[in-house]
Amino acid sequence: MIFTDSRLPEIDTLHGIEILTDPESLKTYGKDWTKHFTAKARAVFLPRSTEQVKTIVEWARRTRIKLVPSGGRTGLSAGAFATNQEIVVSLSRMNRILELDTFDQTLRCEAGVITEEIQKYAREHGFYYPVDFAARGSSQIGGNVATNAGGIKVIRYGLTRQWVAGLKVVTGAGEVLDLNKSLVKNATGYDLRQLFIGSEGTLGIVTEVTVGLTKPPKDFVVFVMGTNDLSAIMEVYSRFKSRFNIFAYEMFTDLSLKYTTAHGGRAPFSTPAKYYVLLELERESDEYIERATEEMGQLLEEGLIEDGVISQSPQQAADLWALRENITEATSHKQPYKNDISVRVSRVPEFLTEMTTVIAKEHPDFEVVWFGHVGDGNLHVNILKPDALSSAEFVERCKKVDEKMFAMIEQFDGSVSAEHGVGLVKKTFLHHTRSNAEIALMKEIKRVFDPDLILNPGKIF
Secondary structure, three states, rough: OOOOOOOOOOOHHHHOOOOEEEHHHHHHHHOOOOOOOOOOEEEEEOOOHHHHHHHHHHHHHOOOOOOEEEEOOOOOOOOOOOOOEEEEEEEEOOOOOOEEEOOOOOEEOOOOEEHHHHHHHHHHOOOOOOOHHHHHHEEEEEHHHHHHHOOOOHEEEEOOEEEEEEEEEOOOOOEEEEEEEEOOOOOOOHHHHHHHHHOOOOOEEEEEEEEEEEEEOOOOEEEEEEOOOOOHHHHHHHHHHHHHHHHEEEEEEEEHHHHHHOOOOOOOOOOOOEEEEEEEEEEEOHHHHHHHHHHHHHHHOOOOOOOEEEEOOOHHHHHHHHHHHHHHHHHHHHOOOOEEEOOOHHHHHHHHHHHHHHHHHOOOOEEEEEEEEEEOOOEEEEEEEEOOOHHHHHHHHHHHHHHHHHHHHHHHEEEOOOOOOOOOOOOOHHHOOOHHHHHHHHHHHHHOOOOOOOOOOOOOO
């Protein structure tokens, strides 16, 4: 059903565009997965074509009303929040797969297609789309592009950026750009496609995406190993990396395991450990997996790991992955304050040790759940709210942790946001990762593509 709001100026120029103004829709579409912010959207527009998106942007320029692009709303930096009576532009109605080019191995689709649908469609036609993460079932490809989504297979396949062959976007000036057009080689000046990837909807609204595809891997085998020595995590990674083609390398702590097992998961083995690593390999051959098994046995003999387990079936592999991927759901009742950061891979243990020490000293009542894609230097930090604290008190104390953490990130030459973007959450800390000169240039670029500053206001800067 289409709701209209007579308070919207020039409403007649938006003929044919679905508009929602009921309270439930404003609440649903006006936010993402980030907590501790309040959605205050004015209306929700649901275009069904690039032309309708162009119409919306042109209307917004005339009326000086701000727009917040919205995809699957799975972000954790409040990048899709409408907090000041903005119009939410949801791409969820633009959800068609448009073309599969089996020769060039590309798939063209609208921005609202769910990531998992692309993965399934590619599989059904003998191909593989490798960008993967826990939110695959609800995130949309346009949002993946807007945040340059990474996930669990970055060390093998790279980020979303590496798989975008072409983009169609509507800029904040209302111009429709068709970028790169799936060319493998295109040495004709600036690659504007790459500029829009990771721009968090502040330069333009992505309406179509062409992604590259590859051949499907063989079955995966998952190894989970436990260690009490944080430095051993990198030694295990180094040993396997030098001998095998690793697809994923993840870490989680004993506290993480405590929550996932309480949530229905099963401990991988009876030997307790402080840290756990999950390693995924392709079953290139039985001999290949035998060699990997022998490597794990050698690590056991040397005392670098306490115990280990290897999946024997796809279901067992899924169960082991659940120990890592279900952490977010298993801790959600504790109202976690979330951060995702990155440092160079070799410095993960050093950073984790120093930051854990600081939090334990200054906030001894905090439970901190650490996990992440340590194979690419990405850590997720989840501080769980103590029952004795109000939400307001908890957030205020967590902000003090932020100040310490991001200052430390700067010392480590790391990033305050590894894969969820800057949004509202990280913008005051951007200077810890980007220089003043970089920030000034980014602001100038913003004005080139969005001269009236109507797109995703208040995000990043």
